[in-house]
Amino acid sequence: MLHDKTRFLLRNNSLFVDEDESTLQLRVAERFSLSKDDLSDFRIIRKGIDARKKPRIRYVYTVEFSTADPEDFLNRFSGEPDLLITEAVSAPAVRQIKTPARIVIVGSGPAGIFAALRLCDYGIEPVILERGSPVEERVRHVERFWANGELDEESNVQFGEGGAGTFSDGKLTTRVRDPNTGYVLKRLVEFGAPPETGWLAKPHIGTDRLRLVLLNIRRFLQNSGADIRFASKLTGFNTIDRGIRSVVINDLLEEPCDRLLLAPGHSARDTYRMLSSNGILMEQKPFAVGLRVEHPQELINMIQYGKSSDPRLPPADYALTWNDTNSGRSAYSFCMCPGGEVIAGSSEAGGVVTNGMSELRRGSGWANSALVATVRTDDFESDSPLAGISFQRALETAAYKLGGGGYNAPAQKITSFLGKDRGGTLASTYRPGIVEAELSGLFPAFITTTLKDGIAEFDRKMRGFITSEATLIGVESRTSAPLRIIRGDDFQSPSVKGLFPFGEGAGYAGGIMSSALDGIRVADAVAKGLF
Secondary structure (H helix, E strand, C coil): CCCCCEEEEEEEEEEECCCCHHHHHHHHHHHCCCCHHHCEEEEEEEEEEECCCCCCCEEEEEEEEECCCHHHHHHHHCCCCCEEEEECCCCCCCCCCCCCCCEEEECCCHHHHHHHHHHHHCCCCCEEECCCCCHHHHHHHHHHHHHHCCCCCCCCCCCCCCHHHHCCCCECCCCCCCCCHHHHHHHHHHCCCCHHHHCECCCECCHHHHHHHHHHHHHHHHHCCCEEECCCCEEEEEEECCEEEEEEECCCEEEECCEEEECCCCCCHHHHHHHHHCCCCEEECCEEEEEEEEEEHHHHHHHHHCCCCCCCCCCCCCCCEEECCCCCCEEEEEEEECCCEEEECCCCCCCCCEEEECCCCCCCCEEEEEEEEEECHHHCCCCCCCHHHHHHHHHHHHHHHHCCCCCCEEEEEHHHHCCCCCCCCCCCCCCCCEEECCHHHHCCHHHHHHHHHHHHHHHHHCCCCCCCCCEEEEEECCCCCCEEECCCCCCCCCCCECEEECCCCCCCCCCHHHHHHHHHHHHHHHHHCCC
């Protein structure tokens, strides 16, 4: 029996890009031979792009609405394959917890932030330790590094408020199916993300808007009783009866701690080393390395849309994969940034690291993406859980030398990398600057071969991808954590009771959304143990 709170979900509603979105409700009503007024509380749930029949591009929508008589509506249209019933159910109230437990969160990236937000929902006031700077100071440090190569090893693209995602495209997509996805999107919109974040098929915030969101989250957490400490690095911890007793900050200050929520980020190499020396179980993990490619955005638009520009369409993106059936290795695009820029992401002296970033409007005129090849654990030279770090660092050091120092990045035309031509003028948004170099020598042969074969396949999928207008910049080495901090079904380390590793740096997520979701799961587990 349906009731007045029943709502309907309808998929596969389309409009061509030259049609006004305000006509969508009428178009949906006409699908059922109804008037526009017969559909109430109409709203867009999801919006994506169908570019299969270019240049006639369509937007495709999933919508939600109510009707005056849901029982009658369902009886009449139950045969519609795209029609689903959805119930307007309020989120369950989070139980308030009164506890003397001292909860410490390490890291203020997406995982740490959303763990903190969730704990505040329970009425718990955590301590948040962040080794880097608050976002407004961090931006100044990063801009100085990009301008003149002056690297702050504690406040940079990798370390500081918001984590590595602060200097990114701000993508909020994930393959993880989790009921808390809506919670994450809702909170981000509350804190300043654009409203369409909640329903775009490929939402992104952009690095410029994300900084405002972070400021608002910080104020909310502090007003909720959280103690946020910047320039505060976890350098050790103490235990009693194999359980967490206290944490050590900056090798100077010891603070009591009953639960340590550890979200260090994928570049916290000194933290990994400290954990290993303290007997925390970790294991090697596969990851990927490669180069960042940069194309004129209009060229990518032409390939994907059949037109170089259209103000009614967002800058085009792409996602490319290829698997070598002989070697079992894969090449794929990663962290694609339409209308963005290639950035220097180093966090250690003497190493070049590239990444991609874009602002909310994606208006730079350039498209970039990582093109990476898989690295397996049997590629490492030792059985140490830290062996992947050594692998990454060797590539970053080689790129620094190849770029001539000063954090200039070695670069090469994609056609030259493939042996199709020589010379020509390179163009890139990367700062401090690029130096033309032969990039094949950066990598072990298996990576170079996989990248070259993969790029050839990418051009078959996107004709024009290989062009003298495209520049490769090296090296892309921080795609994910090179190890996993082992945890059990209760989210705790089997080595130390009360230690909860989570997020991308612990090896359990990949990107802003999945990291935030993992933070929520861990916060729920901690709260459950305090009931």
